[in-house]
Amino acid sequence: MVGLFRRILGGAGKDEGSGAGETLPSMPQSDNGEERMGFLLGLRRRGIGSADVLRALDDVPREKFVEADFTEAAYADQALPIACGQTISQPFVVAYMTEQLDVQPEHRVLEIGTGSGYQAAVLSRLAQEVVSVERFRTLAEIARRRLASLGYDNVTVVVGDGVNGMPDRAPYDRIIVTAAAETIPEELLDQLAVGGVMILPLGPHNGAQRIVKLTKTKDGVEREDLIAVRFVPLLPGKAREL
Numbered sequence: 420m421v422g423l424f425r426r427i428l429g430g431a432g433k434d435e436g437s438g439a440g441e442t443l444p445s446m447p448q449s450d451n452g453e454e455r456m457g458f459l460l461g462l463r464r465r466g467i468g469s470a471d472v473l474r475a476l477d478d479v480p481r482e483k484f485v486e487a488d489f490t491e492a493a494y495a496d497q498a499l500p501i502a503c504g505q506t507i508s509q510p511f512v513v514a515y516m517t518e519q520l521d522v523q524p525e526h527r528v529l530e531i532g533t534g535s536g537y538q539a540a541v542l543s544r545l546a547q548e549v550v551s552v553e554r555f556r557t558l559a560e561i562a563r564r565r566l567a568s569l570g571y572d573n574v575t576v577v578v579g580d581g582v583n584g585m586p587d588r589a590p591y592d593r594i595i596v597t598a599a600a601e602t603i604p605e606e607l608l609d610q611l612a613v614g615g616v617m618i619l620p621l622g623p624h625n626g627a628q629r630i631v632k633l634t635k636t637k638d639g640v641e642r643e644d645l646i647a648v649r650f651v652p653l654l655p656g657k658a659r660e661l
């Protein structure tokens with residue numbers, strides 16, 4: 420699984436011209452070799468240039484984060500339904516937000532909206548520690564178990580209202596919100612370290628949303644509006660059921 424990334428970035432050119440049947444001679448069938456190769460190439464083609472981000476996406480088996488009925492679509496570039504009426508984000512958007520976040524190995528990262536745990540797993544490959552908050556207990560429990568069974572032991576999943584962040588563990592070097600906010604959550608900005616970056620989908624729940632990148636400086640907050648997206652809503656409060 421891990422070898423794919425090196426085949427794409429490291430071996431470029433060398434195998435060119437060889438027959439299609441010879442490109443992945445020793446890839447075990449269970450590895451979805453060609454599909455995953457296409458997945459990584461697609462991300463590169465769409466502009467994901469960071470080798471660290473591509474390696475992180477190569478490391479995390481997305482098929483383990485989708486519902487059993489959707490494993491065949493795990494490497495298609497699309498969001499998929501998960502429990503509680505939520506979605507696992509589209510891989511390109513995960514890669515894009517992760518690249519924009521510019522995570523460094525010493526960073527502590529806060530994620531709002533654990534969902535399947537996929538984005539948290541990708542971040543865990545790049546950061547020192549990830550704290551992820553989810554308002555649905557069911558989703559948090561499934562994600563917690565899944566992340567532990569896959570060995571992502573630098574991720575902590577917490578049930579709570581992510582709009583309030585997780586002040587006990589603040590400040591964070593990076594904050595990523597994976598549900599659409601209608602206004603910038605000020606409490607999250609308060610928990611961001613000076614020099615830190617926060618990235619979130621911003622816009623009306625059923626309208627035009629954009630990824631927004633906020634950089635906290637000692638003089639204030641700089642804002643950059645990035646690509647158009649469609650996310651499930653950031654809702655206030657812990658979910659009452661589930």
Ligand code: SAH
Nearest residue numbers: 507532534535537538553554581597653654
């Ligand atoms: N990052 C996820 C995608 C999650 S979809 C993944 O990789 O799979 C957005 C998630 O945000 C949903 O699970 C939703 O329940 C959660 N969410 C929405 N509002 C929230 C809030 N106020 N606090 C915490 N989680 C919230």
